[in-house]
Amino acid sequence: MSGTLVDARGLHCPLPVIRLAAAAKGLPAGTELTVLSTDPAAKLDVPAWCRMRGHEHVSTVEHTGDRDGWAVTVRLA
Amino acid sequence: MSHATPGTPSRVHLDNGGRAPWHPLARQAFEQALGDGWADPRRLHAEGRRAARLLDGAREAVAAVLGARTQEVHFTPGHTASLQTAVASAAAGRRRAGSTVVTSAVERAAVLQAAAYTAAAAGAHPAGVTEPAARPGGPVPVDRLGRVDADAMIAAIRAPGVALAALQHANGEVGTVQPVEVVHDAARAAGVPLLVDAGASVGHVAVPGAWDLLAADPADWGGPAGVGVLAVRQRVRTASAGPEDEDPWAPGGVSVPLAFAAAVALQAVEADRVEQAARRRALVDRVRAQVSHIPDVEVVGDPEGRLPHVATFSFLYVDGEALVTELDRHGFAVGSGSACTSSTLEPSHVLAAMGVLTHGNVRIALDRATTADEIDRFCAVLPGAVARVREMLGVGGL
Numbered sequence: 001m002s003g004t005l006v007d008a009r010g011l012h013c014p015l016p017v018i019r020l021a022a023a024a025k026g027l028p029a030g031t032e033l034t035v036l037s038t039d040p041a042a043k044l045d046v047p048a049w050c051r052m053r054g055h056e057h058v059s060t061v062e063h064t065g066d067r068d069g070w071a072v073t074v075r076l077a
Numbered sequence: 078m079s080h081a082t083p084g085t086p087s088r089v090h091l092d093n094g095g096r097a098p099w100h101p102l103a104r105q106a107f108e109q110a111l112g113d114g115w116a117d118p119r120r121l122h123a124e125g126r127r128a129a130r131l132l133d134g135a136r137e138a139v140a141a142v143l144g145a146r147t148q149e150v151h152f153t154p155g156h157t158a159s160l161q162t163a164v165a166s167a168a169a170g171r172r173r174a175g176s177t178v179v180t181s182a183v184e185r186a187a188v189l190q191a192a193a194y195t196a197a198a199a200g201a202h203p204a205g206v207t208e209p210a211a212r213p214g215g216p217v218p219v220d221r222l223g224r225v226d227a228d229a230m231i232a233a234i235r236a237p238g239v240a241l242a243a244l245q246h247a248n249g250e251v252g253t254v255q256p257v258e259v260v261h262d263a264a265r266a267a268g269v270p271l272l273v274d275a276g277a278s279v280g281h282v283a284v285p286g287a288w289d290l291l292a293a294d295p296a297d298w299g300g301p302a303g304v305g306v307l308a309v310r311q312r313v314r315t316a317s318a319g320p321e322d323e324d325p326w327a328p329g330g331v332s333v334p335l336a337f338a339a340a341v342a343l344q345a346v347e348a349d350r351v352e353q354a355a356r357r358r359a360l361v362d363r364v365r366a367q368v369s370h371i372p373d374v375e376v377v378g379d380p381e382g383r384l385p386h387v388a389t390f391s392f393l394y395v396d397g398e399a400l401v402t403e404l405d406r407h408g409f410a411v412g413s414g415s416a417c418t419s420s421t422l423e424p425s426h427v428l429a430a431m432g433v434l435t436h437g438n439v440r441i442a443l444d445r446a447t448t449a450d451e452i453d454r455f456c457a458v459l460p461g462a463v464a465r466v467r468e469m470l471g472v473g474g475l
Contacts, residue, residue, distance in 0.1 A: 012417055012422070013397070013415065013416050013417055013424070013435065013436035014393075014394055014436035014470070015470075017393075017394065018394055018470060018472055018475065021394070021475040025474070039416070039422075040416065040422075040423055040424065041424045041436055044428075044434075045434055048433060048434040048435075049393065052375065052393060
């Protein structure tokens with residue numbers, strides 16, 4: 001895993017997906033990116049973005065406690 | 078057009094789901110009933126009896142459209158109250174069988190909340206409908222088009238401890254029609270009553286016969302808000318879930334003028350329903366085709382098995398609130414299921430359950446008065462509105 005991290009915590013839809021797309025621009029196929037988000041819409045919309053762009057949704061992990069939110073990992077096509 | 082005044086375009090209201098303008102005959106009926114039906118229909122004097130006759134006539138007219146007996150039709154304080162009372166009283170009538178209310182994941186929030194409440198009150202499951210599809214024993218999932226997994230729903234209905242099942246006739250947010258017949262057959266065989274929420278469909282498509290309890294929404298078909306319709310087959314065992322009242326379906330009684338106007342509106346929209354459905358279906362098909370040419374859009378809901386007047390789509394990299402505002406500025410009123418347009422900042426549970434894009438969502442529901450010209454103007458304005466909102470977010474090239 002390349003470990004590329006996009007911190008979109010505190011941002012509302014559609015900004016987490018836009019930040020992820022901007023970070024993904026120009027990266028080679030197979031790169032994995034993880035977006036951190038506190039917006040409940042992001043955990044739904046990142047997989048939808050993957051579907052529309054042909055990328056692969058790898059995992060969604062929910063964080064609780066002092067780091068509330070979700071870490072959604074994708075693999076670029 | 079020669080009569081159009083430049084600079085003052087007329088408003089085009091395309092957000093008619095659950096709150097359509099009154100049908101002209103409903104206004105007339107309301108006026109008449111204010112004169113003849115203002116009195117309390119439960120009182121025995123001439124004025125009361127006259128109001129009671131109007132109310133009886135209204136029930137009879139609604140029953141004829143719903144394929145129900147007159148005594149099976151009840152007026153309620155509104156559609157949400159219909160759904161809450163239906164779940165509570167049908168579940169209470171079967172409390173010996175269990176307390177589980179099986180629902181699809183795309184039922185109205187009122188149904189999901191009532192189901193959770195019923196289960197929590199019986200100590201069976203925790204209340205709350207967050208993550209509805211993910212919880213085992215929770216609402217039954219739907220596919221990408223929004224149609225419930227009928228096999229999973231039937232399996233859930235056959236499980237022990239089920240008091241009631243609830244499946245909408247059609248989804249008002251995305252238009253997808255549900256397989257109520259096959260689910261009703263299975264529910265009947267299992268001895269479980271089925272509540273059908275037909276709040277988005279009655280007045281627009283033929284009323285299904287496959288129900289044990291049926292809720293319909295006058296405000297959606299061009300009747301008044303503030304009154305609901307709930308039909309309960311005589312064979313269904315119900316029990317009062319609240320304090321005693323002469324009218325358990327509408328404690329204190331309903332407004333006779335509202336009920337009468339609702340019934341007259343329903344008769345009026347039924348009279349040319351087939352023509353209206355064909356006309357609006359053609360317009361919705363035109364919208365869906367035109368919208369699909371806008372870059373990065375998901376046109377949502379079943380392309381075939383759908384309501385004739387509802388269209389929904391989500392635009393990638395678009396802020397739903399900004400798009401609704403931009404369209405409003407250009408004279409078009411539309412709805413949205415995006416999180417940023419809701420008071421809770423949660424996206425529509427319907428879009429979430431379908432797994433479609435929830436941001437940049439626009440939903441339109443055509444009124445009977447919506448014209449082809451208005452739809453053409455909407456289709457002409459939408460691509461520019463989407464582009465402007467995307468420009469504001471600087472998403473070019475993504």
